[in-house]
Amino acid sequence: MLTLEEALIATGGGVLIGISATILLAFNGRVAGISGILEGILPPSDENTRWRAVFLVGMIATGLAMAPVLPDAFIDVNRPIWLVTVAGLLVGIGTRMSNGCTSGHGVCGMAMFSKRSFVAVGVFLTTGILTATIAGQILGGV
Numbered sequence: 666m667l668t669l670e671e672a673l674i675a676t677g678g679g680v681l682i683g684i685s686a687t688i689l690l691a692f693n694g695r696v697a698g699i700s701g702i703l704e705g706i707l708p709p710s711d712e713n714t715r716w717r718a719v720f721l722v723g724m725i726a727t728g729l730a731m732a733p734v735l736p737d738a739f740i741d742v743n744r745p746i747w748l749v750t751v752a753g754l755l756v757g758i759g760t761r762m763s764n765g766c767t768s769g770h771g772v773c774g775m776a777m778f779s780k781r782s783f784v785a786v787g788v789f790l791t792t793g794i795l796t797a798t799i800a801g802q803i804l805g806g807v
Contacts, residue, residue, distance in 0.1 A: 674738045681727075686772050689720065698769020699724075700760035744804075763788070 667675070686697035693716060705717045732739055742749060760766040763785045765774065771789070774782025 671737070674735055678738070682768070682772060685720075685724075686768070686776075690773070696769055696773040698765050698773065700757070700766040701769060759789075759792075 682697075689695050689697045695716075697720075699721075702717045702720055705711070706714050706721070728739075756766075763770070765782070765785060767786070767789055770779070770782040770785040775786060
């Protein structure tokens with residue numbers, strides 16, 4: 666069960682994600698799908714590379730700036746680097762297969778009542794729950 670402080674931190678993070686997604690949509694007309702933004706800076710790139718790079722750098726810089734301020738908001742993943750790498754690659758493959766990630770579908774797509782996004786988020790959640798449950802059994806907990 667979350668403590669009140671943890672719940673407030675999580676809520677604050679969610680609010681910041683929502684604000685950044687709203688600003689990006691309002692001023693750039695773009696959906697804040699992180700996998701699409703990242704893909705857009707990889708070669709071959711186009712005229713949108715600059716704003717994409719700035720968005721990603723800002724996201725990373727904010728996390729780095731907040732780590733010393735709210736260290737409890739960041740978890741220590743006590744897993745082998747190869748396992749974390751494989752997990753990251755699988756997430757990347759999944760985002761390409763679904764034409765979007767949790768931020769694009771979950772934050773932006775569902776807010777725009779996209780049927781495709783509701784289905785994608787349902788698949789994300791189901792797969793995540795199953796994977797966490799199975800991995801927890803195999804690896805002995807999270």
